[in-house]
Amino acid sequence: MNRIFAITTVNDRIPTGGDGRGEITFTVTNSSARSLRGQLRVKPLGPTKVEWLNIAGESERNFSPNATQQVLVKVSVPPGTPAGKYQFRLDTVSLINPDDDFTEGPTIELEVKASEAPKKAFPWWIIAAAAGGVILIVAVTWMLWPKSVEVPDVVGLDAGEATKKFEDLKFKVEVKQQTNASVQINHVFGQDPEGKSKAKEGATVTLLVAAQKADEKKVASEPRPQAPTPAPTAAPRPQAPTPAPTAVAKVCAPQVFRSNSEHSWVEFRLPQGSEGKTIDIPGGAYNKYVFPKCNRVWWNDLTFACGSKGTWERTSGNWDSDALCHGSPGASPYVAVGDR
Secondary structure: OOOOOOEOOOEEEOOOOOOOOOEEEEEEEEOOOOEEEEEEEEEEEOOOOHHHHEEEEOOOOEEEEOEEEEEEEEEEOOOOOEEEEEEEEEEEEEOOOOOOEEEEEEOOOEOOOOOOOOOOOOOOHHHHHHHHHHHHHHHHHHOOOOOOOOOOOOOOOOOHHHHHHHHHHOEEEEEEOOOHHHHOOOOEEEEEOOOOOOEEOOOHHHHHHHOOOOOOOOOOOOOOOOOOOOOOOOOOOOOOOOOOOOOOOOOOEEEEEEEOOOOOOEEEEOOOEEEEOOOOOOOOEEEEEOOOOOOOOOOOOOOEEEEOOOEEEEEEOEEEEEEOOOOOOOOOOOOEEEEE
């Protein structure tokens, strides 16, 4: 090893402040008669960490013959480092012949005082994230919760117009036809819930609609024939007894029962029939998938009977809608389905 460089310093001890910082200045001299390209290297000794030490300025420098340069080394010891004495030195190496031309500087003692490691900041982001989650849940619940809607008053309207009013407001409509001599055929004469009241969006509204009235057969009154004046010698001809009036069977007009889901509907279309006639409809369902969920209208085995009042009445079975997605409407001629 050729000590081609001379490395000196005024102090060989560096005290660090409460923040763990300090610095020291070295004097580096090219002792040769030729120009050299030298590299400055900080060498930690023992438990000293290289990341604590930093050379100010460039670590590679040109040294003229017998020229001197000042080299500042800054020290930064992280908080929490155990108190004690640590060591390091500054070395200089010729880049032309690094294996032979290099110099080790004096050992410097670094005095480190006790300090506390910085406390971790409270993770306020966890509280913020939790609060945001609660707000999101409340917002979604509010958006999905059925809203109260004012029920329109449709008494006196045509059944089709009344049904559309409710469907536009997301209500489900069930139409029940009944004879009512004081109301125009196919017009609404009752509703449940009543108009101007409040109901949840999607609730079922029942409409009472005037059905077609059966034709009433009138018995025309005819003048009773006069018995001919009998001949004086002929006995009067006996009158035939008046037959008892025949009871006229009731006739049920065509009638439609309807059920709706949010995106599908089913109608049970019953034809004209006479009193006592029954119609059986096998159970089924009609599905409609609209993102993000599937919904359907469904019915189990239904039986309708033409009653003594001249209207079709459901005697067994039921229908409704839900969010499932299975089943088919079958092939009944009395069933019609579609999308809304």
